[in-house]
Amino acid sequence: MASFSRHEMRRSLKSLRWPVRLTQNGMVAERALRSFWPFLSLCLAVIGLLMLGVQDMLALEVLWGGVVLSALGALVFLMLGIRSFAWPTRAEAVAKLDATLPGRPIQALMDDAAIGADDASAMAVWRAHQSRMAARTKDAKPVQPDLRISRRDPFALRYVAVLVFLVALLFGSVWRVGTVGNLAGASAAVPNGPTWEGWVEPPRYTGLPTVYLNDITDPSLRVAQGSTITLRLYGEVGALNVTETVSPAMSDVPAEGQASPTQEFTVTRSGNITINGEGGRSWAVDLVSDTPPQIEITGPAEASAVGEMTLPFEARDDYGVEFGTARITLDLDSVDRRYGLAAQPDPREAIVVPLPTPITGDRRNYAESLIENFSQHPFSNLPVIVTLNAQDALEQSTQAAGKPMTLPGRRFFDPMAAAVIEQRRDLLWAASNAGRIAQVLRAVSHRPDEVFRSETAYLRLRTILRRIEALAPYGVSPEQQDEIALAMWDLAIMLEEGDLSDALERLRRAQEQLAEAMKNGASDQEIAELMQELRDASDDYIRQLSRQAQQEGEQSDERQSAENSMQMTQDDLQAMMDRIQELMEQGRMAEAQQALQELQQMMENMRVTQGQGQGGQSPGEQAMEGLAETLREQQGLSDQAFRDLQEQFNPGAQAGESQGNEGRNGGQGRGQSHEGQGGQGQGNGEEQGDNQAQGSGSLADRQQALRQELGRQQGNLPGAGTPEGDAARDALDRAGRAMDGAEEALREDDYAGAIDQQSEAMEALREGMRNLGEAMAQEQRNQPGQGTAEGNRQAQNRDPLGRNAGSNGSMGTDEGLLQGEDVYRRARELLDEIRRRSGDGDRPDIELEYLKRLLDRF
Secondary structure (H helix, E strand, O other): OHHHHHHHHHHHHHHOHHHHHHHHHHHHHHHHHHHHHHHHHHHHHHHHHHHOOHHHHOOHHHHHHHHHHHHHHHHHHHHHHHHHOOOOOHHHHHHHHHHOOOOOHHHHHHOOOOOOOOOHHHHHHHHHHHHHHHHHHOOOOOOOOOOOOOOOOOOOHHHHHHHHHHHHHHHOOHHHHHHHHHHHOHHHHHHHOOOEEEEEEOOHHHOOOOEEHHHOOOOEEEEEOOOEEEEEEOOOOOOOEEEEOOOOOHHHOOOOOOOOOEEEEEOOOOEEEEEEOOOOOEEEEEEEOOOOOEEEEOOOOEEOOOOEEEEEEEEEOOOOEEEEEEEEEEOHHHOOOOHHHOOOOOOOOOEEEEOOOOOOOOOOEEEEEEEEEOOOOOOOOOEEEEEEEEEEOOOOEEEOOOEEEEOOOOOOOOHHHHHHHHHHHHHHHOHHHHHHHHHHHHHHOOOHHHHOOOHHHHHHHHHHHHHHHHHHHHOOOHHHHHHHHHHHHHHHHHHHHOOOOOHHHHHHHHHHHHHHHHHOOOOHHHHHHHHHHHHHHHHHHHHHHHHHHHHHOOHHHHHHOHHHOEEEOHHHHHHHHHHHHHHHHOOOHHHHHHHHHHHHHHHHOEEEOOOOOHHHOOHHHHHHHHHHHHHHHHHHHHHHHHHHHHHHHOOOOOOOOEOOEOOOOOOOOOOOOOOOOOOOOOOOHHHHHHHHHHOOOOHHHHHHHHHHHHHHHHHOOOOOOOHHHHHHHHHHHHHHHHHHHHHHHHHOOOHHHHHHHHHHHHHHHHHHHHHHHHHHHHHHHOOOOOOOHHHHHHHOOEOOOOOEOOOOOOOOOOOOOOOOOOHHHHHHHHHHHHHHHHOOOOOOHHHHHHHHHHHHHO
């Protein structure tokens, strides 16, 4: 038993060999750092300063004084470190390791029993104690050294020395440390020999790094054109000199014995660079030329309906294109010299516009498009030659081959507007055409009632005519020429677009412009833009007509004239315009023109049903009812998704048997069953059948259908242009995006994510309805005295707090809220009533939300 215990003890002590050794090594590092940190910090700081070249900036006396002080300081710190350093013994390491263990088990293993050596029971107890101590030594781990010396270095000088050394490694050179001996004077330079330094600095625009020549061992050197080479010579004057054949100033290099300590030259050609003398070096320089940039037009010019030109191009350069320009000159040989263009043209400077370049990124190879509108320029719609020019940072420029083309300009489809623009072109072509232009304009406006829809446009034309006729005999100056051209441009725009405040006139002009565009073979982009203008004009006309019907109270008159009028909804109009656009896209222009004529005839006799629907409701009321219905349907879909989520985590539960799971598969709930059979749901059989019909299809499909319905409602939303109306549209846009996210989550069976998105959609719908209500109220406040049906109904009702509505139908009133003798009792009764109604779950969600806001506020 005794021999077994001693064997166990020796094995336990032997297992501590590596922890003790590592602990002893940590003690060595700890004591060495505490003893020698001043010496190490001083050495790092001095070496770092020498690598940074501080010795080149100090006087010789100051340099040697610093060297001596640094050497003495290093010697003192070294001696103090050696004196204070004591090598840790194994016993100290064992004691330190033993101190980290509970009960100092290592010392217990090495101890012997002081008493009871002859007592077997006492020795058994002692061996048992040592056995427990041996078990504790199994958890022994090396003690980590304490390398913190902040108490010895309160100013953190060691970190300053490390920082100086790291900066020197990044920006300095080890070669500079050896230059200290060269600065000692001529006597010190003789044994060490002369030395030098050199740098090759490429032009900044190349983005290439600076090269340190002392590190280049290859005798061949590739250098970018325009690089600057700097050579700095040290040692005795004349011991080293430089010869080079890479710069124009090579003949100006000083002769031997008169060499300058620093020489700098720019590389303009290939050649050789030689540093003559002891330790010198030679390089064969290969010049890398900077190639000129390249630029070219990559596609035809495209024009929009308003004349904006888009010209694609591509530019490239080895280091990057600095900038580019486009030069547009008149191609006089290609001009059809007839009519007003037969005269000799007035001299015109070429058009020069800057080309777009990438703001960020690589300019070595990029593709861009020149987007400009030259509709008002004299070269508009005339043959021109477009020449692109690119220049790099070395001021090398390249000019692409000129491309002939017709300079795009705005096209005018109104005949009178087109005639005015043509005469404007002739005026800008040559001022001598003034008399002829006056005759042509008088001829085309001979019968103003047949060609002008607006007296304002005709009066403007008469003013322009008098101005031209007054100036024609004496000659038109360039300033007068530009003034009249601007007036003619404004007149053409008025004739083309008409008065935008008159919705019907705008609609007619949009129809005529589209018809003229189809006849004249306009491009697909122009037809698409004109089609969109027709849609916008139709919507504007419908809104104006609906507002006029509300303001003038013409419901009775319209009912009387219904037999002689055509009744159409806005959806019918949109369907007809979709059909016209489809025919145009298919190239069936004849059928599209016939359909456009039918639409024009219908619009002339149309009686719009928007705003005169159920019970004479306004568009705002219809929109509010539609949004409320959408909100209810969204709430139902959210409830359905929540029930599906419950069944997903509890498949065995019979939905509908508890309040927590309201009837997707049970008879007690209010929803649909899995089998499509109605249970004991609330309501009669017809309601159950409606619920089943509404619930047909997957949740994702129903969510998609609800999103489409919201999109349709957004198109008919009133209040456009007002802050409240715009806020309502923004809120409904957020609701639509949330519905799209809910649909995607439902298709992935992510019910939790779908519920979150549906909650966001409902909140956005509520916000949109609030903003729409504010827009309607603001519109009614801006129209006092208008006896609309909505105002009459509201004037007869009271708001939820018992107040009379305003006289103009608004929800505000000057009547006091709390009337009577006991205002405090009245206030308490109102608060109790609000609380009672807010606890009634059968009330509509919009009312519950309103009551909740009242409780939060009061």
